[in-house]
Each structure stands twice: as structure tokens, then as C-alpha cells.
Amino acid sequence: MKKSAFRKEKKPNTLSQAMPGLRRIFKEFWPQIRQQKLLLSVSCIGLIVEVVAQLLRPWPLKFIFDYVILHDTGALALEFPMLANSNPMMLLFIFSLAIVGVSGLRAAAAYVSLVTMSLAASRIVAEIRAGLYAHLQRLSLSFYYTVKSGDLITRITSDIDRLRNVTVTGIFPLIVNVLTLVGMVGLMFWLNWELALIGLAVFPLFLLSSVKITKRIHKVSRKQRKQEGAMAATAAEAIGAIKVVQALSLEGMLQGMFATPNRESLADSARTQQLSASLQRTIEILVAIATALVMWRGVRLVLGGSVTPGDLLVFVNYLKSAFKPTRQLAKHVANISKATASGERIIDLLDVVPAIRDTRGAIEAPLFNGDVKFNRVSFAYDSDKPILKNLSFDVKAGQKVALVGPSGGGKSTLVSLLLRLYDPLEGQILIDGRDLRQYKLESLRRQISIVLQDSVLFGVSVRDNIAYGALGATDREIKAAARLANAHDFILALPQGYDTKLSERGSTLSGGQRQRIAIARAAVRKAPIVILDEPTVGLDNKSEQTVTEALDRLTANCTTFLITHDLRTSKNADQICYIENGRVLELGNHSGLMALGKRYAALYQLQSAVDTKCWETCSCIPTELPPQQQRTKN
Numbered sequence: 001m002k003k004s005a006f007r008k009e010k011k012p013n014t015l016s017q018a019m020p021g022l023r024r025i026f027k028e029f030w031p032q033i034r035q036q037k038l039l040l041s042v043s044c045i046g047l048i049v050e051v052v053a054q055l056l057r058p059w060p061l062k063f064i065f066d067y068v069i070l071h072d073t074g075a076l077a078l079e080f081p082m083l084a085n086s087n088p089m090m091l092l093f094i095f096s097l098a099i100v101g102v103s104g105l106r107a108a109a110a111y112v113s114l115v116t117m118s119l120a121a122s123r124i125v126a127e128i129r130a131g132l133y134a135h136l137q138r139l140s141l142s143f144y145y146t147v148k149s150g151d152l153i154t155r156i157t158s159d160i161d162r163l164r165n166v167t168v169t170g171i172f173p174l175i176v177n178v179l180t181l182v183g184m185v186g187l188m189f190w191l192n193w194e195l196a197l198i199g200l201a202v203f204p205l206f207l208l209s210s211v212k213i214t215k216r217i218h219k220v221s222r223k224q225r226k227q228e229g230a231m232a233a234t235a236a237e238a239i240g241a242i243k244v245v246q247a248l249s250l251e252g253m254l255q256g257m258f259a260t261p262n263r264e265s266l267a268d269s270a271r272t273q274q275l276s277a278s279l280q281r282t283i284e285i286l287v288a289i290a291t292a293l294v295m296w297r298g299v300r301l302v303l304g305g306s307v308t309p310g311d312l313l314v315f316v317n318y319l320k321s322a323f324k325p326t327r328q329l330a331k332h333v334a335n336i337s338k339a340t341a342s343g344e345r346i347i348d349l350l351d352v353v354p355a356i357r358d359t360r361g362a363i364e365a366p367l368f369n370g371d372v373k374f375n376r377v378s379f380a381y382d383s384d385k386p387i388l389k390n391l392s393f394d395v396k397a398g399q400k401v402a403l404v405g406p407s408g409g410g411k412s413t414l415v416s417l418l419l420r421l422y423d424p425l426e427g428q429i430l431i432d433g434r435d436l437r438q439y440k441l442e443s444l445r446r447q448i449s450i451v452l453q454d455s456v457l458f459g460v461s462v463r464d465n466i467a468y469g470a471l472g473a474t475d476r477e478i479k480a481a482a483r484l485a486n487a488h489d490f491i492l493a494l495p496q497g498y499d500t501k502l503s504e505r506g507s508t509l510s511g512g513q514r515q516r517i518a519i520a521r522a523a524v525r526k527a528p529i530v531i532l533d534e535p536t537v538g539l540d541n542k543s544e545q546t547v548t549e550a551l552d553r554l555t556a557n558c559t560t561f562l563i564t565h566d567l568r569t570s571k572n573a574d575q576i577c578y579i580e581n582g583r584v585l586e587l588g589n590h591s592g593l594m595a596l597g598k599r600y601a602a603l604y605q606l607q608s609a610v611d612t613k614c615w616e617t618c619s620c621i622p623t624e625l626p627p628q629q630q631r632t633k634n
């Protein structure tokens, strides 16, 4: 089993469990957060004004009750004699205005703080995402083989989105709620400690039921998310391989695989709704009990003259609104815990160090002559399974080397090492006398062109597809490369010529056309070293001829590595390297190896013996020797 590139995830459930993660997130992303300090400061000021306005909300009502309605009763222990002596109608007018004013102030402050916070969060997250994407591009192939692409995509999309959403809908309201709650409890005790204690008596009950139900909601949501992940993975796999799925008539089976998590996710979603609804009702009843208790004692205190009716009103109002933020606390804490997990997943990804990177003191590669030397190179993808074993050979600048031999022998691996997609475990590869690792990676790769069996084209215009070979190539260079690749004429015949946008992976073009665009892309690079990995496999005779012509032009004067199973194409190479089981078994030119009379010669004869007609039409050439023959040639 492949070892994962990431540490094992542990999801935090409580705020205290999430604390170390939150600290890590703030520390890691502090540079991005700091850039938004102006917006964040405005948001904080707005937040404080919002909390104060929220606390002030019931006070105009209290004054209307105590100083307007009960003005003439004289039964009040009035705290503000100045108000008691004022004109009640005037006071009514002022406090009515205050009702609107306080609400307006609260609304405006909430708006400003939310908008600025959202903007700051979006900017911070966009910076993080850009950094993460750039980092991803630098990671080595070996890393990509140990992770699932779906997992990476989730990290760069939904994990990052969650971080933003939770900042705006979790952390921010949590701060508002906590400050409001503290303010309300303080004011309640200030107004009357006895009533405050009575009112808060049901609080433990409330906390208990709230935490219990929220935990259950959390558990069900987590299960639901898992189901959604399974659905996404099934869908991604099926869409990515739709051709094979349809060809093998796997639609029904895949629909079945999709249906189970879909059904379970639906059931979990209904369960979450049900639990939320029951939490809501429980809280309503607890609020009613608290209100009844406060009224029962409060009215007696009012009648006894130690509390004003207005105070009681403020009390009941606070009681009602104090429960609301507390109820949301659990939800926000759950969201923050989830976001912490997401944030840590992003940091884990950022912490992955590219296995292949510029070494200390690496130099910008000068324009290569193209001398390549493999010097006792050994390599393995997994330490227990060596792929290349002590392999050595030299290629002179401008020479063409054909890498031939049975499938799985290590030919593609060898050229991956030349591109420094991996580094050898032992030995070295030299270009123009210097170890590859002494060159800056980008300057090395810029001087190597590749054409693969199934060259990947992108869903952009033909022009851009070619220009990707050398970013910044001029229109003239692009067209020259297309002409060299025998592609110019067919490109002009496309609906919008060079501006025709290709479908994803260029699937609307024929195999030969795709290859010719790929050759143009390699040509525009004007690289002194070219790698061709079975570039004509799967093409019909006519396309093969056009592509071969284009390849000959592409590789003229370049050091060329041609991987092929078809020994007709390797015949003219300056050197033929027969690789089997990670070792170079035979090395020489065609006539030399034929004279040697070993494996290459046997395979060549075997291929030649195949019915020429079949060779021409179905490419069913034997690519390796039968087992008995392999033994006799040892």
C-alpha cells in the first residue's frame, strides 16, 4: 500500500481541541491576514458598535415605560430625576426616535463590519489559494502518485471555501455573540442580581440539551459529508473514464455505486433537519420557563417597589435574546472546528516539500550542446523494487538513441530521470559534463522537448496549445512550428483556424492531428534535446507517415531519445539501447546489434517475420521475445 504524503487527520470536536490548530492557522497565514489590517480594523470597530447597540436596544422601551407611562403614578423609584421632571410627551418623542436610532445604528454597524470582514476574508483566502496552487505545481511526481487527485482538489476548493465561509459565518458571529452575552449577563446582574440568578437558572439545562443535540447533528453531518465524498469520487472517476465506462457498458454498475451513498446522504440530511428542529423547540420551551420564573418573581419585586416595570422589561428582553446567541455558540464552535480541520489540511499540503527542487548553488543552464551521459544510474519508485540497475551509456550531441526492449523494462522511467521528474537513487546523469542537479530545474526542462504517445492537449485555442511549448512565442514562431509539424494546413481548415478552441484533452481531433499539434508544441520550444515516447503508436499508416516526417524535422540536429517497440523506427538510430529489467543488455547501432545476434536481432527478425500486411494495417507487431527465446538468448 502506498504511504500517504500527509499526516493522519484528527478532527477537532471542541473549541479547546481546535485551539492548537487555530493557532497554527493564524501563524501560517499571518502574512496574508496582516495585509488586510485596514479592513479588519474597520470590521472590529463595526463589531463593537454593533454589540453596544444590541445591548442598548431595550433601553428606550424601559424609559418610555418608567418615565412616560408611569410618569404620573409617582410610584417609582426613579433613577434619573432629570427625566422624571421632563415633559413626558417630549420624552416619548425622544425615546421613540431612539428605538429607531439604536436599531438603525446596529444595522449599519453590522452591515459595515460584515461587509468589510467578508471582503478581507475573501482577499486573504484568494491569496492563500493562489499560493497553494503555485505550491501544488511545484510538487514532485512522486508526491502525486501517493495522493488522490480528488483529495487535492477538495483541499484547494472546498477546504479553502470553508475557511472563508466560517470566518464570516462562524468566527465573526461567535465574537459578536460572546461579547453580547457577556454584556447582557453583566447588565442583568447590575439591574437586579436576584432576578439575574433566577433567569439564568435554566441555563445549565439549556447548555446540556444544546450540546447534546448539536453533537448528534455534528456526527450525522460528518457521515453525510463522507457520503458526499464517496459520490464525488464515483462521479469523478466515471466522468474521467467515460469512454471506457460506455465501451464496457459499466453505466448501470456505476449508477448502483452512486445510488447507495446518494440514498444515505438524503437520509442523513433529513435526520439533521429533524435534530435542528427539535433543538429549536427545546430552546423555545426553556426560554418560556425562564421568562415565567422571572415574571413570577419580578412582578412581586415591581409591586414591592425595588424594581421598575421598565427594568423588568429589559430583563425579559435580555433573557430572550441571551438564549439566541448561546444557542448559536454550539453551531459556531462546530463550524470553527470543521474549518480548523480544513485549515490544517491546507497547511499540511503547504508543508509538503517538493522532492525535486533546485539544489543549493544550482546554476542557470547555458544553451546545451546535448551531450548526455548516464553514469551507473539506479532508481526505484518503491525502495523494495529496483527499476533501473546500475545503468550506463553515453549519447553524443545531436545523436539519435532508440530505447527498445520489453514492456516494463524501464525506458520511460529513464527519460523521466532526464527531465528530473525524479532523481536517481545512485549514480548521476550528466548533460554537457555537469550533473543535472547542478542546473536550475526550470532552465533544464526548458531545453528538453517531449512528444508522448498520447500527447495531452488543453481546452484552449490551437495557438495557445502550441505556444505552451514556449510561453511568449510569437505568432510567426507558432506558425513556423506548425508548418514544421505538418499541422499548418489542417489547422487552417479548422472552423476558426489557429483560434479554434479545442475540447478538453483535444478529443475532437484525430490521433494524428493531436500528435502534430504536440510536435508543433515541441518544435516551438527549439530545445536541443528531444524525447519521443512512442509518438506514432496507434496512428494509421497515412498519419504515421506525416507524423514521422514531422518528427524527423523536429529532431534534426537534436540529441534525441526515441522510445519505441517498433524496430522499424529504431533502425536508423545512431545508437540502439536494448533495455530489459532495468539494465542495458545491448548497445550499438542496428547493424552491430544484428551482427551480435542476440535479443535485438531476434526481436527484429521476429517482427520482420510478421505478415507485412498486418504490420501495415493493425500494428500488431510482437514487442518482446517469447519466453523460450528469451532464455536461449541469455
Ligand SMILES: Nc1ncnc2c1ncn2[C@@H]1O[C@H](COP(=O)(O)OP(=O)(O)OP(=O)(O)O)[C@@H](O)[C@H]1O
Pocket (backbone or CB within 6 Å): 145, 381, 382, 387, 406, 407, 408, 409, 410, 411, 412, 413, 414
Ligand atoms: N509512478 C510509478 N510508480 C511505481 N512504479 C512505476 C511507476 N511508473 C512505472 N512504474 C513501474 O516501473 C517499471 C518500469 O516502467 P516504465 O514505464 O519505465 O517501463 P517501459 O520500459 O517504459 O514500459 P513500456 O514499454 O510498457 O512503456 C514498471 O514495472 C512499472 O510498473
